[in-house]
Amino acid sequence: MSEIRELSVTELALWQTGSYVLIDIRDELSFSYGHISGAVNITGKEFEQWDEGLNKKMTELSQNGQKKLVIYCKKGIASIKLASEIQEKGYEVYHLAGGYLAWLMTNTDVTHVSENDKSCQEIEQDLRKKYRKNIWCKFTKAIRDYDLVQEGDKIAVCISGGKDSMLMAKLFQELKRHNKFDFDVAFLVMDPGYSPENRRLIENNAKRLNIPVTIFESDIFESVFHIESSPCYLCARMRRGHLYSKAKELGCNKIALGHHFDDVIETILMGMLYGAQVQTMMPKLHSTNFEGMELIRPMYLIREEHIKAWRDYNNLHFLQCACKFTENSTYLSDMENTSKRQEIKQLIRQLNRVNPFVEGNIFKSVENVNLSTVIAYKKDGVRHHFLDDYEIKSTGLHQQDLNGKDFEDRKPVPEKDASTGSNLDENSGINTGDFVHDKLDKLKEYLSELGSVAVAFSSGVDSTFLLKVAHDVLGDKAVAVTAKSCVFPCRELDEAKAFCEREGIAQYIYEADTLSVEGFCENPKNRCYLCKKELLKGIEAIAHTHGIQYVIEGSNMDDLGDYRPGMQAVKELGIKSPLREVKLYKQEIRDLSKEYKLPTWDKPSYACLASRFVYGETITAEKLDMVEKAEQLLMDKGFLQMRVRIHGTLARIEVPAADFERIMQEQVRTELVTKLKEYGFSYVTFDLQGYRTGSMNETLPR
Incomplete structure (x- = not known):
C-alpha cells in the first residue's frame, strides 16, 4: 500500500483555489x-458502497485527474x-489532518481572522438589515x-x-441596545466537560x-457517560x-434558551x-x-433555515454536538442517526415536498385546538372526557339532574407542571414516557419481576411510597x-416504625455506627458516598440473612440534578432504584402518595x-445533637420546611421567604436565640436567601 498523503490546515490554505x-x-x-x-458532501457510507455512479462522480470532481482530492471527516x-482506499483506485487524494475540527479551530481563532471574515459590527448590521424580516422581526415579535x-x-x-x-x-x-425600557443580561456558558478544542x-x-x-464548569458529561437509559435526556x-x-446566583430572574420554530x-x-x-414546547414557563x-x-x-443562512453568510462556524458519546464517532453516532427528532425532521421534509405550508399548519394546530372535537383533555390536573357532559349538551339537563354515579368514576389525573421537568424531555418539552399512572403500572411490573425486596426505608416521601407499592405487589x-444512626433524627425512626406497624410490614432495624466509618467525620465532599455505602452494605447483609434477593432504594429522577455522591455507592453495590427506572x-x-392516602405525600x-x-468541618455526635435539637424546636414552632x-x-437558619416575618417576631426570635445558645451555639443567624435544599453544595468549587 502506498504512503497516505496527509495535508495540514495551514498547508491547505497555501494551495491555489x-x-x-x-x-x-x-x-x-x-x-x-x-x-x-x-466542500462536496459524499458520506463515508456512500464510499463503503462504492459503485459505478460514485466512480463517475469522482472522475467528474477530479476532472479526470486534473484536480487533487482532499477528504476530511x-x-x-x-x-x-x-484516503488509502480511494488512492488505490488511482486518484490523487489527501486526507486533512485533524479533520473539520482542526479547520474549525484555525478559522475561528480570533488571531487568525481572514480577509473574507466579517467584523462583529458588520455581523450586527446584517441582523438589522439583511435578516431584519426573517430573524430580527421574528425575535421581537x-x-x-x-x-x-x-x-x-x-x-x-x-x-x-x-x-x-x-x-x-x-x-x-x-x-x-435599542429597547425602550431597561433590562439586563448575563451571557452564561456551562462547560459540562467539553474537550479542550470545543x-x-x-x-x-x-x-x-x-x-x-461567563463560563462555569460542571461534571455532567462524566456523570451521565455510563448511564445506559436515556443519557441525552x-x-x-x-x-x-x-x-x-x-x-x-448571578441575580437573574429568567433564563433564555435558543429553541427555534423548527x-x-x-x-x-x-x-x-x-x-x-x-402538547408543545411553550414560549415561557x-x-x-x-x-x-x-x-x-x-x-x-x-x-x-434562516439561522443557517445567517451563519453561512457571515462565514461563522459553531460548535455542533460536543458530548462524550459522539466525540469519538467515525461519521456520526448511531444515537444521533436513529434519534426520534431526526426521524421527525425527515418526515417534515417529505411532507413539505407535497405541501409547502405544512410547517406553518403544524404550528397553528396547537393555537387552534377545538376542545369540542377531542375525546379527552387535561386542565389544572383534571382529565375531562367528552362523555362527562355529552348528555347535558344533548338534553339541556344540568349536572345535578343526572345520577351522580355517572361522574364519580372519573378521578382527577395529576398534571405535571412543565417547569419541574416531570414527564418532559428537557431538550424538547415532549412527554418521554406515559402518563403518571402508566409509570405506576410499570413500577408494579418492575417490582413484581424482582420477586423479593428489602426497601431501604427512611420514612421520607420516596421510600415510603416505594415501600407501600412494593408491599402491595x-x-x-x-x-x-431502617438504619438507626446519629445522623438521622429520632423522630424519623419513630415515624418509620409507626408506618410499618400500621401497614403490617415487616421491619428490621440496622444499628449503624456512622461516625466510625473511615473518613466520614472529616466531612469530605464525598461524605455521602462513604456513609451511604456502609449503610447499604449493612442493609444488604440483613436482606441476605432473611433470604431477600434484592435491596432497593428510593432515589427519583430529580435526584440526578444535584451533587449526590451517594448515588455512586448505589451504582457500585448494584442496588436497584425502581423509581428512577420508571x-x-x-x-x-x-401526587401518587396523595392518591394512596400516605401521610408523607406533603412531607x-x-x-x-x-x-x-x-x-x-469535623462532624461530631455533640454537633449533630445540637442541630437535631435546633431543628426540632423550629418544627415545634410550626416551621416545617x-x-x-x-x-x-x-x-x-433557613426558612422559606413566606416565613420571614413570622420568624422575626420578637417572641419567636428571642426564644430561638435563647434555646440555640443553650444547645451549644455561640451565634444564631438568619439566612436572608431563605430555605433551599443542598445549600452547602454552594461552597463546592464551580
Whole structure:
C-alpha cells in the first residue's frame, strides 16, 4: 500500500483555489450544521458502497485527474483509511489532518481572522438589515406576543456554543441596545466537560462576536457517560438545573434558551407520534424547582433555515454536538442517526415536498385546538372526557339532574407542571414516557419481576411510597430495613416504625455506627458516598440473612440534578432504584402518595443531619445533637420546611421567604436565640436567601 498523503490546515490554505476539490465524508446532518466552504458532501457510507455512479462522480470532481482530492471527516481519523482506499483506485487524494475540527479551530481563532471574515459590527448590521424580516422581526415579535421580557428583568442568556444560542446572544445585545425600557443580561456558558478544542471554539466565537460570556464548569458529561437509559435526556435535564442555579446566583430572574420554530413543530409531532398526546414546547414557563425563576424561548418564531443562512453568510462556524458519546464517532453516532427528532425532521421534509405550508399548519394546530372535537383533555390536573357532559349538551339537563354515579368514576389525573421537568424531555418539552399512572403500572411490573425486596426505608416521601407499592405487589416478600444512626433524627425512626406497624410490614432495624466509618467525620465532599455505602452494605447483609434477593432504594429522577455522591455507592453495590427506572419525579411521587392516602405525600424533604455541616468541618455526635435539637424546636414552632446549618458554633437558619416575618417576631426570635445558645451555639443567624435544599453544595468549587 502506498504512503497516505496527509495535508495540514495551514498547508491547505497555501494551495491555489481551483486546484483541488474538498470532500466532506460526514453525514448529511453534520454537513448541514457547518462545513468548509466549497466542500462536496459524499458520506463515508456512500464510499463503503462504492459503485459505478460514485466512480463517475469522482472522475467528474477530479476532472479526470486534473484536480487533487482532499477528504476530511470530523477529527481526521476515518479519512485516513478512506484516503488509502480511494488512492488505490488511482486518484490523487489527501486526507486533512485533524479533520473539520482542526479547520474549525484555525478559522475561528480570533488571531487568525481572514480577509473574507466579517467584523462583529458588520455581523450586527446584517441582523438589522439583511435578516431584519426573517430573524430580527421574528425575535421581537415573539418577545411582544408572549410577553417574554419586562422592565427590570435580568436574563441569563444560556449559550451552548451552537448556532442557535450564539445568534440569540447577538439578538439580545441588539435588543438591549435599542429597547425602550431597561433590562439586563448575563451571557452564561456551562462547560459540562467539553474537550479542550470545543471549549476553545466557544471562547473564540464569543470573542469574535464580542459576547462577554461567563463560563462555569460542571461534571455532567462524566456523570451521565455510563448511564445506559436515556443519557441525552438526563444530560439535558441536569444542564437545565445547573443553569438555573448559576443564573439565580448571578441575580437573574429568567433564563433564555435558543429553541427555534423548527424545534417547536418537531416537538408537536414527537408528542403525537411517540408520546401519545397533543402538547408543545411553550414560549415561557415558570420554574417550581427554582422559586422566582422563569424560562423563556425568544427564538420561538425563527426558522432554522434562516439561522443557517445567517451563519453561512457571515462565514461563522459553531460548535455542533460536543458530548462524550459522539466525540469519538467515525461519521456520526448511531444515537444521533436513529434519534426520534431526526426521524421527525425527515418526515417534515417529505411532507413539505407535497405541501409547502405544512410547517406553518403544524404550528397553528396547537393555537387552534377545538376542545369540542377531542375525546379527552387535561386542565389544572383534571382529565375531562367528552362523555362527562355529552348528555347535558344533548338534553339541556344540568349536572345535578343526572345520577351522580355517572361522574364519580372519573378521578382527577395529576398534571405535571412543565417547569419541574416531570414527564418532559428537557431538550424538547415532549412527554418521554406515559402518563403518571402508566409509570405506576410499570413500577408494579418492575417490582413484581424482582420477586423479593428489602426497601431501604427512611420514612421520607420516596421510600415510603416505594415501600407501600412494593408491599402491595409482593406482600410479605417486601420488607423494610431502617438504619438507626446519629445522623438521622429520632423522630424519623419513630415515624418509620409507626408506618410499618400500621401497614403490617415487616421491619428490621440496622444499628449503624456512622461516625466510625473511615473518613466520614472529616466531612469530605464525598461524605455521602462513604456513609451511604456502609449503610447499604449493612442493609444488604440483613436482606441476605432473611433470604431477600434484592435491596432497593428510593432515589427519583430529580435526584440526578444535584451533587449526590451517594448515588455512586448505589451504582457500585448494584442496588436497584425502581423509581428512577420508571422515570418518576418527586412531584409525581407526591401526587401518587396523595392518591394512596400516605401521610408523607406533603412531607417536606429532609436530608440527613450531616448535610447541615459545611464540607471540611469535623462532624461530631455533640454537633449533630445540637442541630437535631435546633431543628426540632423550629418544627415545634410550626416551621416545617427549614434547615439549621452549622458553621463552627454559628447556626444559620433557613426558612422559606413566606416565613420571614413570622420568624422575626420578637417572641419567636428571642426564644430561638435563647434555646440555640443553650444547645451549644455561640451565634444564631438568619439566612436572608431563605430555605433551599443542598445549600452547602454552594461552597463546592464551580
